[in-house]
Amino acid sequence: MKKINTFLIISTAFVVLLTLFLKENKGVSKEEFRAMIDHHPIQERLKLSKAERKKSGIPPNRYFDDQYLLEMNPVTGKTNPENIQAIIEEERASNVFSKSTIAPGETSDNAWVERGPNNIGGRTRVIFYDPNDVNGTRVFAGGVSGGLWVNDDISDASSSWTQVGIDENLAITCFAIDPNDSNTWYVGTGEAYTHNDGTGNGAWYTTDGGNTWSILWSINLNQNKARRPYFFNEIVAWDNNGTTEVFFALDGWLDYDYVGHIAAGWYKMDTNGDINKIEFEVDGRAYVFSDVEVAADNSLWCATKKNRWSKGGGEIYRTTDGENFTQKYSLSTGDRVELSVSKTDANVVYALVEEGNSTGVRIVKTTDGENFTVLAEPSDVDTGIDPDDFTRGQAFFNLMIEVDPTDDDIVYVGGIDLFRSNDGGTSWDQISKWSNNNDLADLDVSFVHSDQHALVFDPSNSNKGIFANDGGVYYSSNLSSASLSKTAIVARNNNYNITQFYSGAIGPDPDNEMLLGGAQDNGCLYADNVTSGTNSFLKILSGDGIATFIDKDEEYLIVSFVYNVYESYLLPITANSRSIEIRDDTSRGSFANVADLDDNLDILYVNGSSDGTYRVSRFTDLTSGDAGAGSFANTNFIDSEPTAIKVSPYTTGSTTLFVGTETGSIVKIENANDDSFGSTSLTYTNLDVDGVLNTGAISSIAFGENEDEILVTFHNYGVNNIYYTSDGGANWAEKEGNFADIPVKAIMMNPMDKDEVIIGTNYGVWQTDNFTDESPEWVHSQNGMSSVKVTSFELREADNTVLASTYGRGLFTSTFTTDEALSINDNELTNNSLVVYPTISNDGVFNIKTTEEDYNTSVEIYNLQGAKIYDVHNLELKTSNTKQIKLEASSGVYILKIYSENRVLKSQRVIIQ
Known part of the structure; x- marks a missing residue:
């Protein structure tokens, strides 16, 4: 097993050598790209088991590792998210955010409509009370991929969240409030703990109490040399004798910015607004602060995590000027540290320390500001969680500690679940449970989503508090009773729609509208008889929900977990509905596996690749509980892992299947439903005989008015992302037009107007109304929707309603229109x-x-x-x-x-x- 620092060194060398070798090439062959994928350093991470990933401090969710390989430039072997930042800067300069750009259809009033869920939140790391609210109930929260939100009365169970008008869908990860001006606030973006999942684009500020926001520090990303957008771990607004000084703790994928300077580290903004780095290094590499807090004597306590060279983790420092640091604690094997300082005693500090290599955590405390003692750890009632590690090996991700601001003996910690101590950490009571697994069913405490990130106390009553976790926001009006109550902590996610969907499906009947989606860490979510606007959803599958389908005859629906785990439900769903297993196989396919349903013949087709054998698997008898299975692989056509699978809607007596691959091949397979799976029954046709389609990973396949009219998109940077054929692949045309160099995930043609096409991208929906022209003009089609990553489109044919699933803002619908x-x-x-x-x-x-x-x-x-x-x-x-x-x-x-x-x-x- 490779250590993460070894991986980074190999990655850097790989990219440099590859770029030097290929810099004069205009492209690479499919064979060269296949070799690049197979030998890319990120494959070392993909080989790790879930437990090994945690041990190496790598998120167990492989989605963004897979996405990196799919999106990388075939020439350089790396991705270019700075291209999105360039679009943002261009749009900001042209004031496009104040304009009403259109959704599908030809009228400016045809907006995207948010559909929910309005009862399920998503990953949240930032939460704070409005310091200017006289009632003390107005709260702001930041989604890791859903932007900044506000709730005017968090104490009211019916209160609702609304999104704050920052012009982008920011990955909010930290905040600060000016101690000398309660109307000046700062927020930072980019979540370092999950790498690509929540990339940042700078720091923002408001001077009017959150009503309007401006960019404070825009990350300068050079197209050719930049690494990752940086991640803001902390922003600190510090009172220095009546003058506010602002500090920033930056993290990053690598420690160098585009001109070769060390970028991660500790920065200070001077009175002129200039931001300068404070040199504080270990072995020539910048220290990375994971938490910084202001003590009762106004000194700063700073906790570290390992930088990207595995240096400097597990340490705690104290500074009285923000520039000179004195070490107070060090764990040589430590990694990330989270702090909580007393609000009444300058020398009382609690800390949660990740042991390193995910061997556990330790809780330490000092009462004199010098000597730290190790405290007892809470033991989770869940027998699936190690009694010596309540974070379940994920301290690099879910780690929270807070001390009551009025009583230093009351302290809270969180990992998977939440715990409270009334005696300074000597003993602990469990105050939440994430499920009824194992022995948790007998524990009478509140249900709270797993993966704890933050706790803030009511400024006027520390027995009230708000928790932030992967399920959104949870509120307690009586924390002291939480160990004895099932209702002491309750969800506050009404219209807090920051759900990250991998897929979405919409039922065929407009008069009985059904919506379904597969969501990151929130399972498969379903709603029927929905009304216009946002709706409440029911979770019918836990974990990571992936591909989802609703049968067009409304007889059943299909949900899925990672890899090849598929279940069906008979419709309508009732309180007594039980899932029907189709397949439970985590050894084949990819993390977010591609699939499509032939609901004429009730056959599910999925990526069934494993161990270097690229195949499509097929499941029949989808609702019997005894699903039939088979697979077909033809290396002459399926030459790499399937990344897009699409059933033709125009051949109904048999299955005509279209498969796009990771290296840009596209194959038409006729009679894919044939039981024999023999070479004589299945007809394979290469749809790119002349090699017009570029090398890269195909992301979606869609159809126009017949089976010969095909639209294809690509995941990658550095390629033409959009192609079209009207003659079944005999001739292909590029349709990139003026579209930027960013990944495209989905495409759909207006069934009433082939000149109108929409695409879902890593930066929202884009639309053209001259698709048949040689060079279409694409515009941002975001009216009513944030500029969020769009993962799929689904069409309800009865009224041409389009369902868009997003990774961070839930589900949206709009309707294609045409002439009167x-x-x-x-x-x-x-x-x-x-x-x-x-x-x-x-x-x-x-x-x-x-x-x-x-x-x-x-x-x-x-x-x-x-x-x-x-x-x-x-x-x-x-x-x-x-x-x-x-x-x-x-x-x-x-x-x-x-x-x-x-x-x-x-x-x-x-x-x-």
């Missing part, structure tokens, strides 16, 4: 006396009836291109009978309009399967 001939007016939809049924037909037969009055009508039906394909006049509709019409047309979506006296009585979208 095909529009459906809201007033028409309210005419409930006219009924068209079924809206989804297998044979083109539709019934029309009236329930309140008789009409003499005309009926017209249009296809989605606006052409009238059916027309009947003088159709008498009476309350006593039903009229039947027969539409001779191919499968698809159509608009049925009922007229009387030149007035539209009813418009209805209908589908022929």
Whole structure:
């Protein structure tokens, strides 16, 4: 097993040598890229087990390791998130954030609508009370990928969060309030503890109590030489005899900025606003502070974590001027340290110290400011958590300690769960549980999401407090009773929508809307009979929810965990619903495994690769509890791991499957449903015979109006990310146009207008209305949505509603529109006396009836291109009978309009399967 510092050294050497070797090349072959992927240093991390990753201080979630390999430039072997920063700077300069850019459709009032969840939060590291609130109940919270939010009355169970108007979807990780001006606040961005998961883009400040925000320190990222956007671990606003001095503790993927200076470390802003580094090093490398707190005598206590060269962790320093440090504690094998200082005694300090190599944690305390003693550790009732390590090997990530500001003997710690001591750390009571696993079912304390990050006390009553963790925000009005109560700590996540979704699915019926998504650390979330706007969701699978699907006949849905773990539920879901196992295999596929459902034939296709064999697996009998399985691999076509799988909606009697790979190949597989899996039954076709598609990882495959009209996107930096063919792959056209060099994750064409296409990217949704031109013009389509990473699109054909899943802001919907001939007016939809049924037909037969009055009508039906394909006049509709019409047309979506006296009585979208 490689140590993390060895990995970093190898990574640096790899990138340098590779860049020198390939810098004159315009590209690389698929074979060269395959070799680059196979031998990339990040593979050393991917080989580690979950336990080994924790031991090395690496998050057990492999998603962003996989994303790095998918997104890296095929020439340089590294990613370029600084490209997103360049877009941000350009948009800020042009004031685009104040403009109303459009969502899908051709009208500026067609906005994205946030759909939730409104009852489930997400990873939160920052929480603080508004110092200017006279009621003492206004609270701000920062999501690691969801921005800054405010709640006007945290004590009220019905209170709701609203997003603060910073113009970007920031990864908020730290804050400070000016001790001499309660209207001046600072927030820092970038979460170092999970590397790529929450990259930062500077520090922000407000001078009007949080109403408006401006950039304070924008990270200067050079396109060619920059490493990672830096991570702000701490911001400290310190009162120096009436003058506020601001300090910043920076972390980073590597310790050098783009001009070769050490970037991680301790910085100070002078009275002119200039920010300068304070040299404080270990073996020539900057110390990295993980926590800094102001003591009762105004001295600063500073705790360290290892820098990226594995130096300087496990130490505590004290300074009286912010520039000269005296060591007070050191654990030679230590790593990250979190502090809590007494508010009444300058010499009382508690600290949680990560032992290093995830061998556990220790709690230490000093009462004289000099000598630290080791305290007893709490033992979690969960027998799956080591009694010597309540963080479960994740002290590099979930580590929290706070002392009561009015009583130094009351102290709280958090890892997976929360604990309280009333005797200065001599003994501990457990005050929360993350589940009913093992012996937790018998523990009568509050349910609180796992992975604890912060605790703040009510400024006027320290028996009240707010916790921040991976499940969002939790509130207690009576902390002293928490060890004896199931309700002492309760969630406060109403409309705190910072959920990180890997995927989303939408049900086929607009009148019984169902939403489903797979979320990081929040499982698979489901809602039915939802209303417009945000909705409450039900968790139907725990852990990391990945791919999700809703059957178009509304008979079942599919949820998944990492790798090849899939379950189904029969619809409708009730209180007695139980999941049905399809497959439980964590040895195949990738962490966030790609899959697609053929819901005509009820077959699930997934990436089933393992041990260097690239294959597609197939599961049938999805709701029987005895799913059939098989797989097919053809190295002549599936030449690397599948990264995009798409079932054609146009071939319904069998499965025509499209597979995109990690090196840019795309293959069409006909008869993929054949039981024999034989080479004679499956027909493989290479859709890029001439090698027009670039080398890189295919991220999504979508269709236009037929199976020959295909849209393809790529994950990578440094490539053309968007391609289109209208002849089944015989000829491909690049559709990058003016789009920036950033990863694209999803694509969708307006089914009523092939000139309009939307893409989901690492920086929000973008749209073009001239896709068929040689060089489309792309614009940021963020009206109603933050500039957040978009992971998938799903279309509800009945009304052309698009569901967008985001990694940090939940689910959003919008609707494709077109010209007036095909529009459906809201007033028409309210005419409930006219009924068209079924809206989804297998044979083109539709019934029309009236329930309140008789009409003499005309009926017209249009296809989605606006052409009238059916027309009947003088159709008498009476309350006593039903009229039947027969539409001779191919499968698809159509608009049925009922007229009387030149007035539209009813418009209805209908589908022929």
